[in-house]
Amino acid sequence: DEGKAAMLFPGSINDQSWNAVGYQGLVKLKAAGWDTAYSENVQSADEVEALRDYAKRGFDLVIGHTGRFLSAAERVGGEFPKTTFIVGSGSGGAGKNVASVDFDNTQFGYLMGVLAAKLSKTGKIGSVNGLEGLPNVYSQIGAYRQGARSVNPKIEVKVIYIKDMEDAAAAKEAALSLADWGADFISGKLNAAQAGIIQAAKERNIYCNGRSTDQTAIAPTNVATNIVEKWDEMYAAAAVEAKAGKLGGKYELYGLDTPGSTGASLKYSPDSAFNPAIPPAIVADVEALEKTFAAGGLKIKVVKEDGHGGL
Amino acid sequence: MKDPVALGPIELSASEAGAPDAGALFQRLGAHNGLRATGRAVVAVLLAFAVTAIPILISGKSPIAAYWALLHGAFGSFDHVAFALNKSTPYILTAVGVALCFRAQIINIGGEGQIAVGGLAASWVALNCGDLPSLLAIVLALAAGAVAGALWAGIAAVIRLTRGVHEVLSTLLLNFVGVLLVSEALNGAMGEAGAGFPQSPMFDEAVRLPTLFSGYDLHVGLIIALVVTGCAQFLLWRTRFGFQLRLLGGSRAAAAYAGVSFAGGVIGVMLLGGGLAGLAGGIEVLGVHYRLIEGFSLGFGFTGVAVALLAAANPLAVVPAGLFFGFLQAGALAMQREVGVPSSLVYVIQGFSIVFVLCAIGLDRRWQRV
Amino acid sequence: MATAASDAALDCKRPALEESVLPALLEMRGIVKTYGAVCANRSVDLDVREGCVVGLLGENGSGKSTLMKVLFGMIRPDSGRILFQGRALAGHSPREAIAAGIGMIHQHFTLVEAMTVTENVMLGWAAAGAVLKPAEIAARIEATSRTYGLAVDPHAIVATLSFGLRQRVEIVKAILRGAKLLILDEPTSNLSPPEVAGLLGVIRRLREERHSVIFISHKLAEVIEICDEVVVLRDGAVSGRTPIAEATREGLARMMVERDLSAPVTRSARAPGQAVLAVEGLTRRDASGATRLSEIGFTVQAGEILAVAGVDGNGQADLLDTLAGILPAHSGRILLDGRDITRMSVRRRLAAGLAYIPIDRGGTSLVPGMTIADNLAMRDFDRPPLARGPLLDPGAMRARANERIAAFDIRAPHGDVQARTLSGGNQQKIVLAREIGRKPRLLLAFQPTWGLDPGAARFVIDQLLLLRDEGGAILYVSAELEEVLTLGDRIAVLSNGRLSSPEPRAEVDVTRIGLMMAGAA
Amino acid sequence: MDYAFLVALLAASVRIAAPLILGALGGLISERAGVFAVGIEGMMLAGAFGAAIGAFVSGSPAVGLLLAVVAGSLIASIVAIAVTIFRADQMVTGLAVNILAFGLTSFLLRGLFGGRAPSIRLHIFGAIDIPFLSSLPFVGPILFRQSALTYAAVAIALLLHLALYRTRAGLTLRATGENPEAVFAAGNNPIRIRQLAVIAGGAIAGLGGAVLSLQDVGTFTDGMTNGRGFLALAAVIVGRWTPLGALAACLVFGAASALEVRLQGFNLPVSSYAIQMAPYLLALAVLAGLGRGTRMPQAIGQAYRVG
Numbered sequence A: 001d002e003g004k005a006a007m008l009f010p011g012s013i014n015d016q017s018w019n020a021v022g023y024q025g026l027v028k029l030k031a032a033g034w035d036t037a038y039s040e041n042v043q044s045a046d047e048v049e050a051l052r053d054y055a056k057r058g059f060d061l062v063i064g065h066t067g068r069f070l071s072a073a074e075r076v077g078g079e080f081p082k083t084t085f086i087v088g089s090g091s092g093g094a095g096k097n098v099a100s101v102d103f104d105n106t107q108f109g110y111l112m113g114v115l116a117a118k119l120s121k122t123g124k125i126g127s128v129n130g131l132e133g134l135p136n137v138y139s140q141i142g143a144y145r146q147g148a149r150s151v152n153p154k155i156e157v158k159v160i161y162i163k164d165m166e167d168a169a170a171a172k173e174a175a176l177s178l179a180d181w182g183a184d185f186i187s188g189k190l191n192a193a194q195a196g197i198i199q200a201a202k203e204r205n206i207y208c209n210g211r212s213t214d215q216t217a218i219a220p221t222n223v224a225t226n227i228v229e230k231w232d233e234m235y236a237a238a239a240v241e242a243k244a245g246k247l248g249g250k251y252e253l254y255g256l257d258t259p260g261s262t263g264a265s266l267k268y269s270p271d272s273a274f275n276p277a278i279p280p281a282i283v284a285d286v287e288a289l290e291k292t293f294a295a296g297g298l299k300i301k302v303v304k305e306d307g308h309g310g311l
Numbered sequence B: 001m002k003d004p005v006a007l008g009p010i011e012l013s014a015s016e017a018g019a020p021d022a023g024a025l026f027q028r029l030g031a032h033n034g035l036r037a038t039g040r041a042v043v044a045v046l047l048a049f050a051v052t053a054i055p056i057l058i059s060g061k062s063p064i065a066a067y068w069a070l071l072h073g074a075f076g077s078f079d080h081v082a083f084a085l086n087k088s089t090p091y092i093l094t095a096v097g098v099a100l101c102f103r104a105q106i107i108n109i110g111g112e113g114q115i116a117v118g119g120l121a122a123s124w125v126a127l128n129c130g131d132l133p134s135l136l137a138i139v140l141a142l143a144a145g146a147v148a149g150a151l152w153a154g155i156a157a158v159i160r161l162t163r164g165v166h167e168v169l170s171t172l173l174l175n176f177v178g179v180l181l182v183s184e185a186l187n188g189a190m191g192e193a194g195a196g197f198p199q200s201p202m203f204d205e206a207v208r209l210p211t212l213f214s215g216y217d218l219h220v221g222l223i224i225a226l227v228v229t230g231c232a233q234f235l236l237w238r239t240r241f242g243f244q245l246r247l248l249g250g251s252r253a254a255a256a257y258a259g260v261s262f263a264g265g266v267i268g269v270m271l272l273g274g275g276l277a278g279l280a281g282g283i284e285v286l287g288v289h290y291r292l293i294e295g296f297s298l299g300f301g302f303t304g305v306a307v308a309l310l311a312a313a314n315p316l317a318v319v320p321a322g323l324f325f326g327f328l329q330a331g332a333l334a335m336q337r338e339v340g341v342p343s344s345l346v347y348v349i350q351g352f353s354i355v356f357v358l359c360a361i362g363l364d365r366r367w368q369r370v
Numbered sequence C: 001m002a003t004a005a006s007d008a009a010l011d012c013k014r015p016a017l018e019e020s021v022l023p024a025l026l027e028m029r030g031i032v033k034t035y036g037a038v039c040a041n042r043s044v045d046l047d048v049r050e051g052c053v054v055g056l057l058g059e060n061g062s063g064k065s066t067l068m069k070v071l072f073g074m075i076r077p078d079s080g081r082i083l084f085q086g087r088a089l090a091g092h093s094p095r096e097a098i099a100a101g102i103g104m105i106h107q108h109f110t111l112v113e114a115m116t117v118t119e120n121v122m123l124g125w126a127a128a129g130a131v132l133k134p135a136e137i138a139a140r141i142e143a144t145s146r147t148y149g150l151a152v153d154p155h156a157i158v159a160t161l162s163f164g165l166r167q168r169v170e171i172v173k174a175i176l177r178g179a180k181l182l183i184l185d186e187p188t189s190n191l192s193p194p195e196v197a198g199l200l201g202v203i204r205r206l207r208e209e210r211h212s213v214i215f216i217s218h219k220l221a222e223v224i225e226i227c228d229e230v231v232v233l234r235d236g237a238v239s240g241r242t243p244i245a246e247a248t249r250e251g252l253a254r255m256m257v258e259r260d261l262s263a264p265v266t267r268s269a270r271a272p273g274q275a276v277l278a279v280e281g282l283t284r285r286d287a288s289g290a291t292r293l294s295e296i297g298f299t300v301q302a303g304e305i306l307a308v309a310g311v312d313g314n315g316q317a318d319l320l321d322t323l324a325g326i327l328p329a330h331s332g333r334i335l336l337d338g339r340d341i342t343r344m345s346v347r348r349r350l351a352a353g354l355a356y357i358p359i360d361r362g363g364t365s366l367v368p369g370m371t372i373a374d375n376l377a378m379r380d381f382d383r384p385p386l387a388r389g390p391l392l393d394p395g396a397m398r399a400r401a402n403e404r405i406a407a408f409d410i411r412a413p414h415g416d417v418q419a420r421t422l423s424g425g426n427q428q429k430i431v432l433a434r435e436i437g438r439k440p441r442l443l444l445a446f447q448p449t450w451g452l453d454p455g456a457a458r459f460v461i462d463q464l465l466l467l468r469d470e471g472g473a474i475l476y477v478s479a480e481l482e483e484v485l486t487l488g489d490r491i492a493v494l495s496n497g498r499l500s501s502p503e504p505r506a507e508v509d510v511t512r513i514g515l516m517m518a519g520a521a
Numbered sequence D: 001m002d003y004a005f006l007v008a009l010l011a012a013s014v015r016i017a018a019p020l021i022l023g024a025l026g027g028l029i030s031e032r033a034g035v036f037a038v039g040i041e042g043m044m045l046a047g048a049f050g051a052a053i054g055a056f057v058s059g060s061p062a063v064g065l066l067l068a069v070v071a072g073s074l075i076a077s078i079v080a081i082a083v084t085i086f087r088a089d090q091m092v093t094g095l096a097v098n099i100l101a102f103g104l105t106s107f108l109l110r111g112l113f114g115g116r117a118p119s120i121r122l123h124i125f126g127a128i129d130i131p132f133l134s135s136l137p138f139v140g141p142i143l144f145r146q147s148a149l150t151y152a153a154v155a156i157a158l159l160l161h162l163a164l165y166r167t168r169a170g171l172t173l174r175a176t177g178e179n180p181e182a183v184f185a186a187g188n189n190p191i192r193i194r195q196l197a198v199i200a201g202g203a204i205a206g207l208g209g210a211v212l213s214l215q216d217v218g219t220f221t222d223g224m225t226n227g228r229g230f231l232a233l234a235a236v237i238v239g240r241w242t243p244l245g246a247l248a249a250c251l252v253f254g255a256a257s258a259l260e261v262r263l264q265g266f267n268l269p270v271s272s273y274a275i276q277m278a279p280y281l282l283a284l285a286v287l288a289g290l291g292r293g294t295r296m297p298q299a300i301g302q303a304y305r306v307g
């Protein structure tokens, strides 16, 4: 018995995406011997109450699975020194017991940019996202742009933001508009809406990336690979640190170059990283780049403006 | 369009031709008017819980444990009560404004957008008020929220009067715009640099709404809401403006006959309704979040409409209706946390409760005074 | 109060003997209908024979409409039996009533205003076919209209039709559906004398074809003229029935109210003062640009009633609403006590001493959902004594309500009951109490006796005369020629937006006025 | 704006409009009978759910469509009963069933899969090229290379137009929204008509939901209608309660959102948030430009009681 861990989700764990992968983290903690509980669809106004209630009921670990929870965690952190609050895709810590974890969006965005540019025949690639201006969003997009240009300096990268990360139909239309423009690789970082990108790619027979291996199954020929976020590993690692009293108010950014977890990985299926249709030479290039990242040989710097919409 | 709230002259009898008359049944069950109305509402809520017990059972939880958790979550400790009261506050404020609009037959469903811009304006003041004394800063921020909400609603009123676009449409569309305006502000100058979520920096302690009891989150917003409700009730029944609103709502032709200007009424009541929603937005950021944060206004507008209609557009009745929503939601959230009932059931309970309560009210509301 | 109508009544009555052999069409027995504490019908019996016109009389609220709604299947009675053409009708709906051959024209028409005449006729009519054939139906409407002299344009939108035309639509609708028995609930209110004559002609025509008619009216003269038999309701029960040959106005009135209503209207000699209202060259066009009023000019003096005869659709509403400030005038001048009020707001006109009784008490002169006190305050709630600054003074409002309820004999326990719970007569008393109670300089009255029983109508008339005698100026507009002749010191006719020049009462030619009202002269 | 861009834009407009059209037609039937259709969002969501579950469990899209219709009408029948028999307030009832549908679909989705988050993948309805017509220049790629439910949406709009204005049933329906008294006096039962209308509207709105799950994305996710029901409702009003008007309004809304995503490609000097406002501001501007007041069905929102 490791203690009690609760997780709060901004949406529903049905979403086959962001909340679903977060839920995998909770499943992993349970397997590791934690008593678990969770709340879904936690709205802004209810965050403080939800965090506080779990803490009051003696939960040792309370995880908020989106950056939005950081604000509330900072509020209640001080009241419950014995509880550790972890915010997934947060961007900072506070005091001794409020920490953030995230994976390094720049690395995976860059890898995706390189892959896209190498696969593109039209010299145009796209990306569909939500929440313009958020650090983890512009990190991935900025890096995507840089990666693509590192392969082909003249490549055109068009980015579209949609209003709601859960709206698959809207994402599909955005992706189709990119396809209409000529893009033949569409990336993105969406929640339930990611499926829309994949449907669009399937319909136009172009490449895209998904967010979990489940999404490969939607369009096996069109999904180049998935950026599978390892929230289970990250939360498990963070939980171990927290139990050992070493997490503190840290901001843990997991990447290919960090111990414990790589934060995410490229996966096409459980046993292969890339779509078998991708030429081995390209696969080799991307894998080599992964190794460079792992060795700390490449650091990507991204600023907010790199995530701008449009070209 | 006629009054969506008051019904036409309808007789009290029980046994006309046509569809089965549930009223007759209830009438035989019930005894006295006021008591009967309350009784019906209670029966309705119990019925909703009974119906929702089925899916709870299916999900493998005990309904009794779940409902106990709900009760406990709503009323179990002062903390819980405080949370529920805080939740009810924006509902009450918004609903009072909506109720006044409905009284004049103006269908303002723009609460969400008005709350959003209200919160935005209040946050701007809170972030920029420098070293003003605390009380002054808070009052200024709330006033800014109210003014912004009022102007936002005022746009719909002006479009209605000058271009004949029905306010149902314009307020609905302005909701989307208002919410995006907040995102835009957070993406721009008002956003907190490097934050993992679109949000502004925290406000200074000085501009946060004071709490009523130290150590508890219950903020003064509730008091403001109650005072506002009292004022609205007074306004509606005891002032010339209130009379004008009721006259406009009772009959546009009669209002014209009495020389009451439709334009004046629409502008006045929309500014008022929008102002109250904007105030609710200000209270929400200053009292609950201590910052402007994306999504803070989500769903409040529609809940406000539901509360106002549930209260049959009576300002005083808005208080129990708003509390009903606040406590039901607070309890249902606790139920999810404590018993692990899926959050979806929280919505099921809410949905059924509202439908059943509406049915009970529908049977009663035949002689509403305007 | 002899009129052309009652003079003509004598020659169209048939011998009683022939009637008694006519077969029975309808038998209603022991109809009981209660609304809470109110007993609208207490064991009412009603018989109608084929080819017979039965008059149904009674005060406001005596249960006439209720009885008819029971017959038509709109209301289920608490008890009672109905036999129609020998078949029992029980628990029926309008659909079955229509199928059995009953047609009903309600006091408040049941037409869809936004639709055309043809669409209204096709509504719910199985014979119109599952797929609509508007051209075919329009042709049938035209044919029927011609047969019965009920000219109506099948393509007109009902909302644009006058009251009289709407009534024709209802009648055509019922006839086309093969109604054997036609129920007419207060059909003659708001019709011009020629229109009334036309309607009575239609009824006669129907009778000749062996149709039967139940005719509800508050106007005894009409009832005596057209009916073969009269049934009187009082307080929900039959208080008398009589073949028409034996009926007199006095006798019928006594059956209705147990008191004599025939005391003649008394009026003091006319002592006209100076002009209170002077209108010069008043012209108004509506939104579509059609001229509603053209070059109207007249004066009304203190202590005088200027009675204007005219039927719906000829500009009466426009005239009164323009004078009251609700509608704008295009050109011309309106002077009140010498002051130009042409551009004044409604409120300022009120303050200047103008009062107005519009025709519609369902939502213009009265808000049914508001209390009596509120309704009494409706036109001056924003001034002392009812308001102090921006606040209302509920005490003053209540006091005024109590005072007016007493002074105008409004049948209500107190001022806090909703106006909708009162009978039509009592609702009208609220309006009178508000408008006359302010002792106005000028009263505009638009058919204030509409739908009122003789007792209530008489009360209204007496109140108007009282105001006149106290020196008020009254502009009285009505389609009821009889009232126009009774009340007017001077009389004019408004037809097609033009006002004839007012003539003193003694000099008017009744027939010519009737024709002018119908636009025929 | 070049030719290809325009064609792609218009084709996208029609695609985006499809679920809106069905939602709007469902709402229109209900509102024409005098019942506010605020619950369309919930009915569409239920339809999306029914379609996904039906198709997933049976493997047949036809079963999916059937279940979409059933699910939409089930939610609608709650509205129908509450507003006609119990005379509950129409607007709040609509709002309430929206919440209810959100909760029920989410709960059932998980319930059906033993409490775990499921993973539903469905074949979606692909584009069907209409022979000959699809090869017409311009209109071909815009109108005649759409998917099955898009054609169905337009067809239903045309059929509804005929039904409303050419049949007696349609006449009765319209009259019920204007003056139920008159309908009753003419021998029909307005209460029954309203019930049927609301339920039929729910069925069609359910199909609208099916467009999202079976034609657009091939899965069901919680709340996937995401406010489209409200947009559909707006289209009913903008279209002045006529099927063809609503159809046109939905196409305009579709065009606005197709344009919105494409506008972002032009590197305008504003953020995506500002551009996302465009469809709503555009709609407002169009409405204000039309500048006529709306005339709702006269008896809408009012409970009717026989007698």
Ligand SMILES: Nc1ncnc2c1ncn2[C@@H]1O[C@H](COP(=O)(O)OP(=O)(O)OP(=O)(O)O)[C@@H](O)[C@H]1O
Pocket: B010, B011, B012, B013, C035, C038, C039, C040, C058, C059, C060, C061, C062, C063, C064, C065, C066, C067, C107, C423, C424, C451, C453
């Ligand atoms: N729906 C109703 N609910 C309650 N009471 C009613 C209702 N309809 C009628 N009544 C009452 O029943 C009585 C008879 O009404 P009814 O309409 O039959 O009168 P009426 O003879 O037609 O009157 P009028 O001459 O004014 O048309 C009245 O006292 C009235 O108040």
Ligand SMILES: Nc1ncnc2c1ncn2[C@@H]1O[C@H](COP(=O)(O)OP(=O)(O)OP(=O)(O)O)[C@@H](O)[C@H]1O
Pocket: B009, B010, B011, B012, C035, C060, C061, C065, C107, C420, C421, C422, C423, C424, C425, C450, C451, C452
């Ligand atoms: N729900 C009700 N409860 C009590 N009385 C009612 C109710 N509805 C109507 N009445 C009364 O029933 C009577 C008949 O109603 P109806 O609508 O026919 O009005 P009315 O008196 O005939 O009006 P008018 O003569 O102006 O047309 C009126 O006295 C009215 O006040």
Ligand SMILES: [Mg+2]
Pocket: C064, C065, C066, C107, C185
């Ligand atoms: Mg009557």
Ligand SMILES: [Mg+2]
Pocket: C060, C107, C186, C424, C451, C452
């Ligand atoms: Mg009457």
